[in-house]
Amino acid sequence: MPHFTHPFRIAQPATLAEASRLLLDADGAAAVYAGGSELLLTMKQGGLRYDTLVDIKTIPGLDVVAPAGAAISIGALATHRSIAKSAAVRTAFPFLARLEGTIANPRVRATGTLGGNLCFAEPHSDPATLLLAHDAVLHVSGPDGDRAIPVMDFTIGSYTTALEPGEILRSIDVPRLGANSLVAYQRVQQLEHRPMLGVAVRLDLDDARRVIVGSRAAVGAAAPQPTRSEAAEALLLGDIASIDARIAEAAAALADAADLLDDADGSAAYKRHLIGVHLRRLVQGALKGEIPQIGVPRKRRPLEAMIGEWQHGRERTPPADFKVIGRSLPRTDGRPKVTGTAVYTADISLPQMAHAKVLRSPVGHARILSIDVEAAKAVPGVLDVITGQDLLTLRRQLFGHAYRDNTILAMEKVVYAGEAVVAVVAEDAATAQRAADLVEIAYDELEPVMTPEQALREGAPLIHEEPHEIGHAPGHINLEGRAPGTNRLTNDIVQWGNIDEAFARAKTIVEGEYYYPMSFVYTMEPYASIADYRGGEVTIHTTGQHTYTTRRDIADIFGLPLSKVRIATPYVGGGFGAKSYSKVEPLAAVCSWRVGRPVKVELTVEETVLTTRALDARVWLKTGVDEHGRLIARQARVLMNAGAFSQNAMLVSAKTSTRMVGPYNWDAVDIQVRSAYTNTSPGSSYRGFGGVHGSLPGEVQMDETAEILGVDPVEYRLQNLVERDHEFWPGKRRLHADVKANLRMVAGGIGWGTTVEPENTGKGVGLIVMDSGAVPIGRSEVRLHGDGSVTVLTGAAELGQGSRTVLAMVAAEEFGVGLDKVRISMSDSGVAPYARSTGADRTTIMEGSTILLACQDIKQQMRDMAAEIWSAPAADITATNDGVQRGQLFMPWSEVIERYFTIQDMEVSGRGHIRPKNSEWALIPPSWENPVVGARVEADPETGEWWVKSLIDVADIGLALNPTLADGMDTGSLIQSLGIAMREELIYDGQQLSNGSVLGYRVPEMADIPDQMHTFVVENRDGMGPYGSKAHGDGSMSVVAPAIANALHDALGVRLHRAPFTPERVWKAMLDRDAGVNPNPTAGIPDWWKATDWTDRHAPKPSGKGH
Amino acid sequence: MAEQAAESAEAGGLPEKITIQMTVNGRPVAVEADPWEALSHTLRTRLGLTGTKISCDVQACGACTVLVDGLPRSSCTYLAYEAQGREVLTVEGLETADGSLSPVQQAFIDQSGYQCGYCTPGMLLATHALITSEDADDDDAVIEHMSGNLCRCTGYVPIVAAVLQARKAAAASRG
């Protein structure tokens, strides 16, 4: 929320004494406000509340950084930036300058202060650790005068300092180092935005620089407070010639001194290990006079070289047979997006608009005993306080396209922590939030079930006691998996051949267990909707990518005809599946219905992750190989956590089962995926859904199999891959791709078999075929105007993928006009025809096809019109891209329209649709997406940290309608998926999500990009889309994780079966490697699966054979 | 106690409603505001400058980046009253007076340095601040600086290309 919830005052004292008195008088209700970066962020998150902030920036002289005798004095108000830039600090304390110059981000450094940082004492912040090595002294002023506190005595605990009430930090004095003193510092930051460890050391040498005569060793950011260890310091003393022998013991002492925490950052054991590594590196480096960079020890290739190669790699000769298609025309949404005029949902304000805020359940599973809304209703500015019981007069209180199980506001019980229970509508958002905090809810807690294993054990508490009504779009979704009377939501089965017979024939059998984590899609734009329900009609502006599915949800809730529901999606700040289906639209509509005014609901990122997340998968996989090395059998069992509402989990489960198959010629396949309702945030779509859940186990096990057989993993794949046009999947579309050629290209790109990697660097590949394209249903309308310009109306949404440009290019090509003559109106159900959805890589091929058909429809009408004008049979007239032709006669479009209608302002409109019946779209899938990814990674063999050097993929897309946009999709999806390979994982701690915010859930940053990226674009015009294009956009997302796991094996000899491959997991895998642990024990179908078999007794018998 | 603090705060502090006088995108403005509001709120809600975006709201993502006196700030956690007497630059102020795009904007268009566009205003301002700073020529500093702004769509590589193009343009205009 852009505004703070609770008002506070700003006091501006003129002197420190006055400030001190203000603090004392406030008795804890006031805080010192310096840079404010940590303070304001914590207040915004609701972690702290003060009535008054005492702004000490009005007191002169506190921001000076200057020599003061034998020290350099840093004023309490000096910003991180000014310290990092200070010449005095850079010369005297290069590490302090570097640390200050790399804290958080440039915005925090420009505003935040070192003094504020120390006083806030956030346990993960690290400057205090380095200051311990410097023996810094803090000067404070208070009601009883001034005093000096050594930094060692200053931080006494998590968020706790030695400051007495009314005391204020004035300056930090850092003593100058002697000529023979060396200081070094390292920060480790891995899973979160804050450091997980800081190690600082100071060595004072004798004049001969042979003996360490004094030392400091400190560790921080890994414990409640930074700590020095005198024992470690004593151990470091002595002859530098023999220092190596003493470091390990010193490191152990340092780790002992710190109260290392087992937490989301890592185990205490791993932190202890890192202290050992970094203390040694720092001491040895300092003695050698090296100044390592702070952070990962990665040497990056010069940016100009990297970008130059990347740009060169995207150059392409445009196809000669098109004028517009195949050209990298600039996006049509460029100017609005770089000038800030592109309008997103949250930017929209309507007259009389009110704002709603939601009170969410703090518990995972409970009956609601009572809700007291009186205090909230009494808050001035509050218009309404709405509970589930207020919705009983509506036609429906639940929504969902598959099952109607999603509450708008909780009814009798809550089914996950974070479920919306009460909505408060007020004149402004802050008032709504303040009032929501006054609502009292009494819960009777029930036993929560947090994992699918818990949910599917016999006798588990039921999350949904009554069976739900089937939703409005159950087609194309397998409903047979839901087992009433249990928590089972899906049971997807892919089977062909005789699996037992195939394994009996197999000479080699490989098994393993794998895990793909629960994740958060994090679109930069959180969910937002503005609903206006008045006069029996509702209009909703929203961030959703399924305009027409939401229209139906809203119509069903209120019992409205579809024509009275208008859903309009303006620019969307990223979708990636997270914005599919309805999210906050029903809530916004209900709020507006209650108050009779437009209502805006804007969720925070934290609320967004409580609305939808992506599913995890626990996988057991088994492969059988015959005596010729041919892959013959694949068997898998998968459990997924669907969360509290089904949303689109059913399709994710189904796609996981199909995408587990892989493009190999199996004789027998036996794959089964079950998902369960649990008391967690609802799981739903994420880009490429099911792809990586299938490919991580599948492609890692391919490498494991090749290793066991003693063959090259790439050769092994080439030997077993499906050929072009082969019906490798009984009854489905033949494979319209040459996956072998694609693999050869990628392998060549990473130098497979040709270049020798340096130590601790390795290569890996991964691939998949995915049944893409969702449901082939949609319609578009195109208008050709009398002046030759074109309007395109389509239901698809622009999520960033560039459809606004690419779809317009189709019409521009067809009518021979420039892109500047085409206007496209998208995703407004009040204007544009129906589109099934925007997602699953369907827009270009499906909506593009409907636009192409609509253009052809216009051309047909034009021929008929020209036939009348020329009094000639239509059969003699052909339509070109500019007009109509009959022999030597030619008439441009505008003339046809003007002569036919007698007025030039008239237009001709054409329509086109596709459907899955009686058409070429009947055969599924519409497209096989077949990404191949190759990765080169370099790893730190001691810490387990790794970084990507090359990421290369293939986009086999039939034809790139706009090449820059096409491979831009791949660059984006490669890096997006790198996040889950590196560190993204949503974690539940009991009933609560523990890292559902941008601070705790760290997505890829620019620093994570590899030195080399390239996309091979394969254009064989062999797809169902316009001009032979194929589905594209999600693909490579799905195979980055296995390519990296395989590359890490090549680099370090470790097998990683669990994403993300965090440094700690890599470190542990190295320990397993050294201990000779077998990553592929043969144990058969695991007990965690068998314990769920009983649910079959409650379910309709599954029909088998894919979906 | 809290009430007392409030009273004493009033003595040497801001009144309940304030008028902030600042320069926004080169133009002087005077805007009524609460002393406790974030600059993002003032810009988006009071001044209608909705180009500045909100995502994380806790200074981690950079979507809300604006420049105050030339330095990048998270407007989501920067109190508006602090902008009193200062110069604020938002995405709406990047175009040159004659309506043509700035070299940074042009670079993002030329290199396709955006997709959904939600991170773009913040990215543009971060780039704008970077290329005129002493960090511009140091690759590590460029990556460090720009890593404070998240983008979920582009994979960053096109943004790096845009930053390099803008850096060259800035160097050329310096002569």
Ligand code: FES
């Ligand atoms: S919204 Fe301000 S930094 Fe993310």
Ligand code: FES
């Ligand atoms: S362009 Fe979408 S977040 Fe950057």
